[in-house]
Amino acid sequence: GNSVTQMEGPVTLSEEAFLTINCTYTATGYPSLFWYVQYPGEGLQLLLKATKADDKGSNKGFEATYRKETTSFHLEKGSVQVSDSAVYFCALLLISGGYNKLIFGAGTRLAVHP
Amino acid sequence: DAMVIQNPRYQVTQFGKPVTLSCSQTLNHNVMYWYQQKSSQAPKLLFHYYDKDFNNEADTPDNFQSRRPNTSFCFLDIRSPGLGDAAMYLCATSRAWTGDNYGYTFGSGTRLTVV
Numbered sequence: 001g002n003s004v005t006q007m008e009g010p011v012t013l014s015e016e017a018f019l020t021i022n023c024t025y026t027a028t029g030y031p032s033l034f035w036y037v038q039y040p041g042e043g044l045q046l047l048l049k050a051t052k053a054d055d056k057g058s059n060k061g062f063e064a065t066y067r068k069e070t071t072s073f074h075l076e077k078g079s080v081q082v083s084d085s086a087v088y089f090c091a092l093l094l095i096s097g098g099y100n101k102l103i104f105g106a107g108t109r110l111a112v113h114p
Numbered sequence: 115d116a117m118v119i120q121n122p123r124y125q126v127t128q129f130g131k132p133v134t135l136s137c138s139q140t141l142n143h144n145v146m147y148w149y150q151q152k153s154s155q156a157p158k159l160l161f162h163y164y165d166k167d168f169n170n171e172a173d174t175p176d177n178f179q180s181r182r183p184n185t186s187f188c189f190l191d192i193r194s195p196g197l198g199d200a201a202m203y204l205c206a207t208s209r210a211w212t213g214d215n216y217g218y219t220f221g222s223g224t225r226l227t228v229v
Contacts, residue, residue: 034217043120043204043223044157089156093217100145100208102218104156 002027006090006105013080013112021075021108023064023090031092033057033066033073034102038087047075047088080112117141120205120221127195127228135190135224137205144210146188147218148180151202163188164210192226200228 048057053068
């Protein structure tokens with residue numbers, strides 16, 4: 001079936017540390033891949049996306065590269081800030097019956113301390 | 115700004131008392147979705163509307179219903195809320211598939227508490 005697996009959290013880092021959150025997927029065909037961020041008490045915000053193999057999505061210092069050979073889409077940031085503390089969801093987008101269906105991973109909580 | 119708006123942000127309802135959550139959009143997107151997100155879990159798709167066509171996920175309980183009176187509005191009705199239905203409910207929209215990957219636009223969510 002189609003699914004997304006993320007590394008378990010919480011991930012706790014000091015400010016300015018390097019961040020990696022692992023994400024792998026299983027899908028039929030070639031899905032688009034996304035990272036969403038959810039701040040406390042809020043809905044989901046799109047962080048970045050990649051639509052085909054070897055594409056790199058980037059936004060606000062975050063990056064992720066669509067790796068077809070390893071079916072991965074790991075999220076990275078070179079220097080995290082306290083304001084990056086949130087839950088991060090990896091997701092894949094399937095096309096089914098003319099509409100888009102997002103399938104989410106379980107989410108990874110990131111806590112950044114000063 | 116075009117957006118997806120959910121009302122209310124917080125809703126408290128009594129056990130067994132019907133409750134309705136609302137979602138509106140100014141994006142003119144064909145598809146509207148309802149997700150349920152329980153604490154520390156991934157959002158789970160309940161159902162979606164593709165224009166006027168309703169599509170229920172196989173494991174969505176019968177207690178959950180939806181209405182879409184027009185393109186802009188979509189409602190989530192919980193007929194008899196139980197304590198296990200306490201969650202964040204997220205509305206999202208997307209364009210119908212046109213050969214590009216538009217992804218979703220999410221609302222801010224409604225947090226439902228059942229007492």
